[in-house]
Amino acid sequence: MDSAESAGGRLGAVLSAPRTGVVALGPRGPWLATTPALAKQVLTDVDHFDFPGNVSRGGDLSGSRGDTRSGHLVFDPLTPVQVARGVATFAELWPEALAAHDRDTPREAYDAMELLRRPVARATCDALLDDASTDQREAVGDAVLAWIDALAPVIAAARAPHRWSRVRRVERDARLRLEAILEHVDGLPGTPQQAATMLAAGIQVPIAAGSWLLAWLGDQPTHDVDPIHAVWETLRLTPPTWITARLTTTDVELDGRLVPSGSVVLVSPLLLGRLPELVPGDPDELGDFDPSRWRDDARRPGAWLPFGAGPHACPGRNLGMAVLVHLAEWAVAHRVRLTQEVKFDQSRGLAPLPCRFRLNAQGGTTR
Ligand code: HEM
Known part of the structure; x- marks a missing residue:
């Protein structure tokens, strides 16, 4: 398993920044809030920090809802x-996804990012679309996955693709197809x-x-792990939304420094999750996956x-959380085991590249 510390790129730049309050990562920003108090200030003070409007290049979708953040x-x-x-x-469709893999490609290792697509998509659609029929939920789930796939090259491009570029058009078509299906669904959020x-x-x-969870558990297969602790430890070491941005709407004084209006200020849960004041355990070993550290309940999981x-x-x-805990219980019971080295994909949020695994109960090839 690779580590965030050795991953380089933007992730490396954030992790190697001095943790001294608010730091400028370049001559004119972006700025990075490196303490829990400053991070909270940036995320909660909506009078001075606004959501960036353009979601499709924001790094991931969780901060997104169109152009009217303000x-x-x-x-x-x-x-x-x-x-x-x-x-x-999720509990119903996860075993179905595994069984379909065993039927169609029995010799191949499971690929977590692939396998989780349908169970997660349907779980979220079933949760959110109270009044939709099963067919509608299935169609919406497929259309959301298609939109996510079409967004990937837009987000991953080194420079923002032109409005009329092919990747932008494909993304727009996928989004419009999804919205057209949603037009016919009652009780939308x-x-x-x-x-x-x-x-x-x-x-x-x-x-x-979920893929990170399987990657971490598969890296060190054991029965002796609390599934909830494993989930927190995964969200600490590899939070998919590892960085989020806000824009200052006025000049702001942050940690005694003047940050000009219109600046990008970053908050990184991944960085905060490596601060000894938030995480129990040896400060030199905070980059290690160790769910048992959360047996010490002196610190609150999730403070990062x-x-x-x-x-x-x-x-x-x-x-x-509920889906991840279910998955962790399953993974621990089946002793998930990685079959190849996992790298860090930073192209949109943070994802394991790839997370291929087998179950110890199944036998199969060794690493
Ligand atoms: C393990 C799973 C999840 C993680 C780690 C996660 C993480 C996050 C984070 C960090 C943010 C804040 C982003 C920011 O401040 O820029 C966020 C926002 C959001 N998440 Fe999640 N999320 C997860 C699951 C979900 C699920 C299941 C849903 C919906 C059913 C969801 C819907 C959203 C939405 C709509 C926002 C944007 C909220 C807003 O802009 O007001 N997330 N998520």
Whole structure:
């Protein structure tokens, strides 16, 4: 398993920045808030820090809902009934996905990013689309996955693709196809555009989080792990939304420094998750996957903000946690084992590249 520390790129730049308050990563920013208090200030002070409008190049979908962020539209958190419905769907479809793999490609290792697509997509659709028929939920799930796939090259491009470029057109067509299906669904969370954004955030991020979970557990197969601790440890070391950005709407004094209006200020849950004041254990070993560190309940898991904070904190947090805990229980019981080295894909959020695994119970090839 590769490590974030050796991954380089933007991730490396953020991790190697001095952790001294607010630091400028370049001559004119972006700025990085490196302490928990400053990170909270940036995410909760909506009078001075706004969401960037352009979502399709923001790094991932979870911070996205179109071009009108300054209205501070917030999504309602999922209800316990919605969460229960989503997890029940995941619990039903995950074994189906494994069985389909065994039937179609029995000799190949499982690929977590592939395998999780349909169970997660349907779980989120079933949770959010209360009034939709099963066929509608299936169609919406497929259309969201197609939009996420079409967004990938737009987000990953080194320079923003032109409005009329092929990748932009493919992405726009995929989004419009999704919105057209949503037009016919009753009881959406918001307009079809808002529902599309929420669904995409609620599908893309849990697929990556679930894959990281399987990657970490597969790297060190053991029965002796608390599934909830394994989930927190995964969200600490590899939070899919590893960085999020806000724009200053006025000149702001942050940690005694003047940050000019219109500056980008970054908050990184991945960086915060490596601060000894937030994480129990030997400060020199905070880059290691060690779920047992959370047996020490002196520190609160989640203080590094893997679900954000403030008015734009994740409304699907409870569903995300419930699905991940279910997956962790399954992975521990089946002793998931990685079959090849995992690298860090930073092209949109953070995802394992690839996460291929086998189950110890199945035998098969060794690494
Ligand atoms: C393990 C799973 C998940 C993780 C780690 C996660 C993480 C996050 C984070 C960090 C943010 C804040 C981004 C920012 O401040 O820029 C966020 C926002 C969001 N998440 Fe999640 N999320 C997860 C699951 C879900 C699910 C299941 C849903 C929907 C059912 C969802 C819907 C959203 C939406 C709509 C936003 C944007 C909120 C806003 O802009 O007001 N997420 N998520």
